[in-house]
Structures are given as structure tokens and as C-alpha cells.
Amino acid sequence: MSGRHFLQIPGPTNVPDRILRAIDAPTMDHRGPSFAALTRDILEHLPKIFKTEQPVLIFPASGTGAWEAALVNCLSPNDRVLMCETGQFASLWFHLAEKLGLSPQVIPTDWRRGADAAAIEERLREDTAHQIKAVCVVHNETSTGATSNIRAVREAIDRTGHPALLMVDTISSLASIDYRHDEWGVDVTVAGSQKGLMLPPGLSFNAISQKALATAEHATLPKAYWGWREILNANATGHFPYTPSTNLLYGLKTAVDMLLEEGLDSVFQRHARHAEATRTAVRAWGLEILCLEPAEYSNSLTAVLMPEGHDADQFRKTVLEHFDMSLGNGLGRLSGKVFRIGHLGDFNDLMLAGTLSGVEMGLKIAGIPYKVGGVQAALDYLASGSSPD
Numbered sequence: 001m002s003g004r005h006f007l008q009i010p011g012p013t014n015v016p017d018r019i020l021r022a023i024d025a026p027t028m029d030h031r032g033p034s035f036a037a038l039t040r041d042i043l044e045h046l047p048k049i050f051k052t053e054q055p056v057l058i059f060p061a062s063g064t065g066a067w068e069a070a071l072v073n074c075l076s077p078n079d080r081v082l083m084c085e086t087g088q089f090a091s092l093w094f095h096l097a098e099k100l101g102l103s104p105q106v107i108p109t110d111w112r113r114g115a116d117a118a119a120i121e122e123r124l125r126e127d128t129a130h131q132i133k134a135v136c137v138v139h140n141e142t143s144t145g146a147t148s149n150i151r152a153v154r155e156a157i158d159r160t161g162h163p164a165l166l167m168v169d170t171i172s173s174l175a176s177i178d179y180r181h182d183e184w185g186v187d188v189t190v191a192g193s194q195k196g197l198m199l200p201p202g203l204s205f206n207a208i209s210q211k212a213l214a215t216a217e218h219a220t221l222p223k224a225y226w227g228w229r230e231i232l233n234a235n236a237t238g239h240f241p242y243t244p245s246t247n248l249l250y251g252l253k254t255a256v257d258m259l260l261e262e263g264l265d266s267v268f269q270r271h272a273r274h275a276e277a278t279r280t281a282v283r284a285w286g287l288e289i290l291c292l293e294p295a296e297y298s299n300s301l302t303a304v305l306m307p308e309g310h311d312a313d314q315f316r317k318t319v320l321e322h323f324d325m326s327l328g329n330g331l332g333r334l335s336g337k338v339f340r341i342g343h344l345g346d347f348n349d350l351m352l353a354g355t356l357s358g359v360e361m362g363l364k365i366a367g368i369p370y371k372v373g374g375v376q377a378a379l380d381y382l383a384s385g386s387s388p389d
């Protein structure tokens with residue numbers, strides 16, 4: 001097929017040409033002085049994306065590695081961990097915690113909303129012996145398109161006076177949806193390279209707090225590759241304890257530069273506008289947005305329910321074959337029931353218009369019942385110059 005593929009899954013996202021050019025450079029000696037200068041530059045500016053003045057650790061790994069790093073650095077065998085099952089990614093983090101020998105406890109949801117801060121508060125109040133060592137929340141649940149209110153979770157924990165750490169997965173929200181590691185008192189923020197950061201997959205991150213670092217000094221789950229202490233010590237001289245993803249770090253420096261040039265507030269506003277335009281189209285098609293709480297609608301993706309009797313994967317296949325566009329599939333219990341439109345990362349009005357056009361034409365070709373006019377409604381919204389809040 002001629003022209004560019006439309007990669008409209010909610011991660012990996014489209015990598016801008018400027019980042020591709022930065023990555024396309026000779027690999028340098030990762031123990032040499034030029035490399036140390038690059039590391040220092042990244043470690044100085046990257047924390048701004050997390051809105052933190054604490055260290056951010058970089059792993060040569062997918063986001064799953066940073067999930068594991070958060071748990072093994074701060075916790076000990078059999079520790080209780082409170083997790084909110086907002087969808088498939090929260091559920092995967094739960095299973096990872098189980099495999100590591102932790103005792104995760106779940107607050108279930110219907111997979112159509114964010115984490116319930118009041119339920120977290122209640123569980124913590126019941127835990128008078130302070131056996132729960134960490135509360136884990138996925139900020140933006142990529143399987144459902146629901147964003148949790150992390151500030152509300154922090155306030156709920158504070159009201160109980162419970163000492164549990166707060167760990168937040170921002171893999172599909174960082175650099176797309178407002179996030180404040182320090183202000184919201186998060187102890188470990190987990191992030192990945194291939195979503196809002198606009199990089200290829202392969203890097204992931206832990207932003208930490210002084211409390212998390214102090215806890216890590218005596219936590220006893222086995223850890224080697226993921227150990228924070230070794231990484232922090234090496235970072236102090238601009239290095240890493242093992243070979244870092246050199247070329248992805250060139251890309252990371254450029255990604256951070258691009259985000260700070262645009263300004264984080266503008267980045268968030270851009271995502272909010274594209275998300276609202278997408279929802280405008282979905283409503284006009286007469287289809288249902290999976291997330292039930294308007295205050296929790298995700299600005300990085302929209303999950304759309306298929307009408308009864310129609311298979312979302314068949315629809316996605318039609319769109320791929322006719323228009324060379326990838327849409328996100330339904331994950332876990334949502335398999336075949338939803339498709340997901342990614343509208344995050346390096347994205348603009350015309351890319352969104354193309355994406356929504358592909359969806360609307362796909363609905364027609366696949367014989368899905370829908371109302372004509374979603375694309376027009378989205379274009380009208382984009383052209384109106386209005387934006388959410």
C-alpha cells in the first residue's frame with residue numbers, strides 16, 4: 001500500500017521524524033565522556049515531564065519491566081498490596097505481583113470507570129495493623145479508556161493516615177494527560193517510552209520519592225537487574241550499571257526537548273481536544289463509549305463498544321485491509337467487544353480526521369449499524385475552535 005500506515009492503536013504510537021532522525025546516529029561508547037554528557041542532560045530535563053524534582057530511573061525494558069522494578073525495589077515477600085482492577089493492565093500488574101511472591105488484594109470494578117478512591121480509603125481504614133505496604137493504581141487504563149483521579153486517591157490515603165506507598169502506572173498517560181508526581185505525593189511512578197513520549201518501545205521509567213527510596217533500602221524481594229541503588233550510583237557520574245539503550249536515549253533527549261518546546265499544558269490541551277472530537281464522532285455514529293463516567297474519559301484513547309452481534313476484531317480487520325490503519329483491539333474480557341482509537345502522541349487535526357474517516361468508512365463496509373455523520377461532527381468541533389475546559 002502506498003502512503004503511510006495509520007498506527008492508531010493506543011501505543012506504540014507514531015514516532016515523529018525528528019525523533020527517528022535523532023535515533024539514526026552512530027552508537028557511541030556508553031562509558032565515554034560524550035555519553036555522560038547526554039545522560040546528564042536527560043536526567044536534568046526528563047523529571048520535568050513527571051513534574052518531579054526527585055530522580056527518575058531509566059530501564060532498557062518495556063513498561064512491564066518498570067512495573068516489576070517498582071514492586072521489587074520497595075517490597076518484601078508476602079507484603080500486602082492493594083490494587084484497583086480498572087481493566088486489563090491493572091489485572092496484568094496484579095498477576096505480576098502474585099508471581100513475585102506478594103499478596104495483592106483487588107478492588108474490582110466493571111472495567112468501565114477509574115479507581116474508586118472511597119473504596120481505597122475504606123480498605124486502608126480496615127487495615128489497622130498497616131499490613132498493606134503499597135496501593136497500586138493505573139492512571140490511564142489503556143484497555144478501557146478510563147482515567148483515574150490520582151489526586152483523589154492521594155487525598156483518600158492521607159485521610160486515613162495510612163503509611164502505604166502510592167504507586168501509579170502512567171504508561172499511557174505521561175506526556176498526554178496532566179500528571180504531577182510530586183504534588184500528588186506519588187512514591188513510584190511507572191512509565192514507558194512508546195506512548196505519550198512518542199518513542200519506539202524499549203525504555204521504561206520509575207520516578208520515585210524519598211520515602212520510596214528509604215523503603216527500598218530495607219525491602220527484601222530479590223532484585224538484581226532492576227535494583228535502583230546500582231542505577232542511581234552509576235547515574236551520578238552519567239553512566240548506567242549495564243549497557244543502556246544508547247540510540248533510544250538519543251531519541252529520549254529529543255522527545256523531552258519537543259515536549260518542553262510545545263509546553264506540557266499545550267500538549268495536554270491538544271490531547272483533550274482530540275479526545276473530545278473523537279467522542280463527538282462516536283456519539284454521532286450512535287455508538288457507545290465504554291467509559292461510563294464523563295469526568296474519567298481518557299484523553300489518550302477512546303474505547304468504543306460494538307453493537308450486539310458484531311465482532312470488533314472483524315471490523316478492525318476490515319479497516320486494516322481497506323485503509324491500512326491499525327486500531328486497538330479489545331483486551332481480556334473485552335476481546336471482540338470493543339475497538340480502541342488511539343489519539344495520543346505525535347498527532348494533529350488532520351491525522352485525527354483521517355483516522356475517524358477510516359473508522360466511518362470501515363463501519364459502512366463491515367455492515368455495522370451506525371448513523372452517518374460522525375466525521376462531520378468531529379470536523380465541526382475541530383473547526384469551531386472550542387476546547388474542553
Ligand SMILES: *Cc1c(COP(=O)(O)O)cnc(C)c1O
Nearest residue numbers: 062063064089140142171172192
Ligand atoms: C502499554 C501499557 C502497559 C504495558 O507496557 P509494555 O511496554 O507492553 O510492557 C502497562 N500499563 C499500561 C497502562 C499500558 O498502557
